[in-house]
Amino acid sequence: MSKKHKSTNKKQANSLIYTVKEETELLPFLLESMSNRSRNSVKSILTRGQVTVDDHIETKHNYSLSAGQTVTILKNKAAVKESALIGMSILHEDEDIIVINKEAGLLSIATEKEKKQTAHHQLMEYVRREDPQNRIFVVHRLDKDTSGVMMFAKSEKAKRTLQDAWKENVKERTYVALVEGEVAKEKGYVSSWIKESKTHLMYSSPTRNDGQHAITHYQVIRSNKDFSLLDVQLETGRKNQIRVHMQDLGNPVVGDKKYGSKQNIIRRLGLHAKVLAFTHPTTGELLRFEAKVPKSFLVKSK
Known part of the structure; x- marks a missing residue:
């Protein structure tokens, strides 16, 4: 399934923002949205609490996403000069x-x-x-x-x-x-x-x-x-x-x-x-x- 059908992507200085287009689970959604990263790297981002769904931090790999939800990924700490506060x-x-x-x-x-x-x-x-x-x-x-x-x-x-x-x-x-x-x-x-x-x-x-x-x-x-x-x-x-x-x-x-x-x-x-x-x-x-x-x-x- 191609990325353009599943999510839309906006960039901000310290984060990536995606709008979910169809039902899926969080980890597969992230893997497809961040296809340039390894599976372990994406899992780490999730485990560290750098992913927000709508208005709460979500760390569950199998968290169910629905169309219209917003997924925000805070970029790696190093990428934001170690100034990002997560959550x-x-x-x-x-x-x-x-x-x-x-x-x-x-x-x-x-x-x-x-x-x-x-x-x-x-x-x-x-x-x-x-x-x-x-x-x-x-x-x-x-x-x-x-x-x-x-x-x-x-x-x-x-x-x-x-x-x-x-x-x-x-x-x-x-x-x-x-x-x-x-x-x-x-x-x-x-x-x-x-x-x-x-x-x-x-x-x-x-x-x-x-x-x-x-x-x-x-x-x-x-x-x-x-x-x-x-x-x-x-x-x-x-x-x-x-x-x-x-x-x-x-x-x-x-x-x-x-x-x-x-x-x-x-x-x-x-x-x-x-x-x-x-x-x-x-x-x-x-x-x-x-x-x-x-x-x-x-x-x-x-």
């Missing part, structure tokens, strides 16, 4: 902080299985190019499959200032959630005491004061009988809080099999950190950053 872009940087827009599929910090392909590791390498003594400090986290605005500190002092008074420092923390079904109330909140099971599953305890108190406010942006798109505000920041509370509502986050989702029409987790506004740890200035809602969230909610 994220910098929204703001100063002497004390770095704010990024993280794609779904990128880990915030290292795990036992993955040490390097994380936002933290990449930013550490990024700041050390200027000075080998530079470091990056984790202030808060986003789940691997959640996209959106995330902040890191560039000094221990800035990290402590932000974390010690996190609730006072953070003025707005808004997420957008695509959930299953039609949410009964147009506006409301969920309040519960969240605990972690022995299998590392977070859940709302039926007993008051048993666990960490968590409060999530939500408002319906748009909905139909199948899906609702919600504006979600966090009053507290507990692990998996939104995911647990949407399950409690009876409207689990799309693609969140762990917390009750039965389908994944967008083929990623339907959770995006849209806005983060906070007081700068040194200047005291109020900063606000926003990451656009992924297109796939809008397409599937009418």
Whole structure:
């Protein structure tokens, strides 16, 4: 099958962009699109997280592609003078902080299985190019499959200032959630005491004061009988809080099999950190950053 029938190709400085013309799997699509590269080279690009399908990083060789999807291939690091950050872009940087827009599929910090392909590791390498003594400090986290605005500190002092008074420092923390079904109330909140099971599953305890108190406010942006798109505000920041509370509502986050989702029409987790506004740890200035809602969230909610 010739390349011209399968995809169209656009070039940007640091990436190749293809539009899928017909159903196929990701690895065969890449092999045909990058026919000048060896099979092992293409597999490496895929494994390193340099391939994005629509709005999420995809590493599965057999990932099913449909006509109309966009596949973006970030060129080899050497080809972009080692300046490319895979799976994220910098929204703001100063002497004390770095704010990024993280794609779904990128880990915030290292795990036992993955040490390097994380936002933290990449930013550490990024700041050390200027000075080998530079470091990056984790202030808060986003789940691997959640996209959106995330902040890191560039000094221990800035990290402590932000974390010690996190609730006072953070003025707005808004997420957008695509959930299953039609949410009964147009506006409301969920309040519960969240605990972690022995299998590392977070859940709302039926007993008051048993666990960490968590409060999530939500408002319906748009909905139909199948899906609702919600504006979600966090009053507290507990692990998996939104995911647990949407399950409690009876409207689990799309693609969140762990917390009750039965389908994944967008083929990623339907959770995006849209806005983060906070007081700068040194200047005291109020900063606000926003990451656009992924297109796939809008397409599937009418």
